[in-house]
Amino acid sequence: MRQKNSSDRPLFGVFLLTRTMAKYYNSAMERININVEIDHSTIDWVKNINKQLCEISNQEIDFEKMPIKPHLTLMLCETDEENLAKIANLINDSRFHCELETAEFSAPVIRGNYIMLPVKNTDALLHDYEKLKTLLSGLVRLGKHAITKSNPPHITLGYTREPDKIRDFVKKIKPPRPAHLDQIVISRAGKHGVVICGEN
8 A cells, every 4th residue: 555645755555464474583463663665775785784794793683584674663563453454544544754855874883782773863753753653542552662862763784692793893884875765664573673574
């Protein structure tokens, strides 16, 4: 399901996952990631960095070997299976869209076991998060990974239990060029909040 506004900018899409794949990734069926699609150039950059991280350390997020895709999370939450269609309709009918059209990035950082590419211009995304939280009130249960100024919106580059092996490499990574942000997408979420590639 894809809608466009008057400027022909895509607003919304829904990606769902088969029950078998969700079970494989130890993800409850109701765990969802409401995210913003990023442009192909940024996706390629993220995959390249992730590939190098996988060569240096054991990574639990591997974009080459797993059916997952890079993304920019707006909200990671849980909902009852029966609410999925209602959530999709609410976002679609309200013509909710990402206010930020181009994201600029800071240098990658290691936070715990995650390797993250933080967004620099976060105000619009934080505002989108608050609007989304109000819109979906009563339908979703928010997890511990809510985006805030202290936990800004970001693209996850990897997840390792061996962070010391990658510190020197991460320090040398220069951020990519600004990314064009596309439509809002509701995706099934897997382990570590990954977006699992499913059926349109």
